[in-house]
Amino acid sequence: MKVEHLRHIGKQLFAEIGKTRLKPFTSESLGKGAGGDRTFPIDKKAEDIIISSLQSLNEPLSIISEEAGLEEIKGGGRKVLIDPIDGSKNAITGIPFYCTSIAVSDGDSIGSIFMGYVINLLTGDEFWAEKGKGAFFNGERIYTQKDDIFYLIAYEAQSPKNDIPKIMKLLAEAWRTRCWGAMALDISYLAYGAVSVFVTPSLSRSFDFASGYLLVEEAGGVFTDINGKSIDSVEIGLKRSAPLLASGNKQLHEKALKLLNM
Amino acid sequence: MKVEHLRHIGKQLFAEIGKTRLKPFTSESLGKGAGGDRTFPIDKKAEDIIISSLQSLNEPLSIISEEAGLEEIKGGGRKVLIDPIDGSKNAITGIPFYCTSIAVSDGDSIGSIFMGYVINLLTGDEFWAEKGKGAFFNGERIYTQKDDIFYLIAYEAQSPKNDIPKIMKLLAEAWRTRCWGAMALDISYLAYGAVSVFVTPSLSRSFDFASGYLLVEEAGGVFTDINGKSIDSVEIGLKRSAPLLASGNKQLHEKALKLLNM
Structure with missing residues (x-):
């Protein structure tokens, strides 16, 4: 393979x-x-x-x-x-x-x-x-974004009513927000350097983010759950497992986590 | 021409x-x-x-x-x-x-x-x-959406911090939200029937929405400013003029206006 x-x-x-x-x-x-x-x-x-x-x-x-x-x-x-x-x-x-x-x-x-x-x-x-x-x-x-400015924050929300308020403090600090409706592409464009931070408060399934996870890690970014916890040990399977946060670098990730926990 | x-x-x-x-x-x-x-x-x-x-x-x-x-x-x-x-x-x-x-x-x-x-x-x-x-x-x-369900609400926000809170009550009622970052396409896909409602609380310029305005009108939709006021008399030019609301039909538009004014 x-x-x-x-x-x-x-x-x-x-x-x-x-x-x-x-x-x-x-x-x-x-x-x-x-x-x-x-x-x-x-x-x-x-x-x-x-x-x-x-x-x-x-x-x-x-x-x-x-x-x-x-x-x-x-x-x-x-x-x-x-x-x-x-x-x-x-x-x-x-x-x-x-x-x-x-x-x-x-x-x-x-x-x-x-x-x-x-x-x-x-x-x-x-x-x-x-x-x-x-x-x-x-x-x-390709490489992720190098500086710590929230140029563009991409998100996905399975339930806008429940999900957007959970991430609103983070979205408010973005120069622009995007919600394109295709999580693997959101994450790929983060690996590409075009997206500063990707966040989804809804539980995702491992096949939704598996390839994006490796793309971000290999492009120099950080990929954890929405609380900053490693997802390395998350089991591969069909069930919904984790709400996600990915960033172009460690500084962006820490700034994002702070805003999500305010 | x-x-x-x-x-x-x-x-x-x-x-x-x-x-x-x-x-x-x-x-x-x-x-x-x-x-x-x-x-x-x-x-x-x-x-x-x-x-x-x-x-x-x-x-x-x-x-x-x-x-x-x-x-x-x-x-x-x-x-x-x-x-x-x-x-x-x-x-x-x-x-x-x-x-x-x-x-x-x-x-x-x-x-x-x-x-x-x-x-x-x-x-x-x-x-x-x-x-x-x-x-x-x-x-x-092509024709706009016929029923009054908020399947998909598309928005653009020049300032996420100021703009998203203004439309949050509307976004909360959507099955899905989208923010693609290209207003003329947002509006075109509304005319196509793929977007229920498009909203932007930021002031837009006439060339941003001029073609979309006619597409929506001719596809059976409704296109006004964010308060429901006609934009027919808005002057064509380079200056920023109106925050916008477009919907697939009259019922969607009235439901959206109600939520925006709550």
Whole structure:
């Protein structure tokens, strides 16, 4: 299992799904996926492409995917965490901001992720990271923001009513806020240096942030839960586990934590 | 001056600018534009393409553009309102969500706009509207949301600290919020039916919302200032004029106004 395998899958997804322009609310749900959200044809199509491509590798793998749940190849092995379409709500309403996220782990917790891959399905732009080898955008090394100014704070809120008040003191200090609706892209653009801080007070699932976690770590950023606690030992799986905070560097992270705990 | 002229300009912009991937903060500002924001090379390049294309039409036109300010062709005539790059902050940090917006008016106020055009510079997708003839996405007629549920509320905030509290009661009722950082696209996707309500408590400039205004009106939506007052008589120009509220339909608009005035 190499980055090239994930890139090969990404290119297939971009070719087969990237040109899709869905009209708002014309897509019927196929029911709920293993991750608890509704599955739409676009999610299912992306997942089918990824899983069949992984099967053709002929390696023992344990797949954890938002729609299908758990699936073992050749008796199971390294864990592959898949979010076939991150930003499904954007995708099904025709908003051009969504991606696919794939992460690979040789253990049971977030800390054992050693490869992460995200492809923006609208532009074909790719982000990837390998443990100890750095983070990349279309093949070029990327780094997080260096100074401690809150130029841009990105957030996601599953419940605006409950979530925004929890982070309002932090948002208030941002030059600009963004809520793009695709967590893996929010985090990827943080690794890229375009986002100062990413925060989500809602509980997220490991496949939502697994690849982003490694991208941020390898690009020089900090990624913890919303209280500043390490998420390395968070178990990989389908259940919602942690509210998240990621920052371009330690100074930004400490400033953000202070505001969140005021 | 026909929609085809604007589409021709759009295709040029997409070809020459759409593939640009800027690295965060590597772009030096060229100083402040006529609209008060800083001008970056990408803004200037887009504006140059648009203005030289309009000049070649050989029609009397009065151009009002974010960077160049006022420019008359053949003694001046119909007003053309241009935002060369809407979502400049996204563009200059490498975030793939920005567009060009062009509107044409035969009078001095927003109500006299008779043609609006928006092109998403990342996907090449085009939105346009002609007064009395409807709103279109890539040539297909589009309509705003029909029911009165706040599925998705999009907002922009020039100052998160001042602006978000003003709209918090409305945001709290949304199933999801979005802040994409490109007002003309926010409004275009409302005309498309993907956004229930768009709100910005900051004062906006006429070229920021001119094309979106016609798109929403022609797609069946409602577009006023944040207090529900008509913006038809708002003067076209470079100065910041109105905080805005747009909704998919009258019921959504009334519900939103009630929450904003609580």
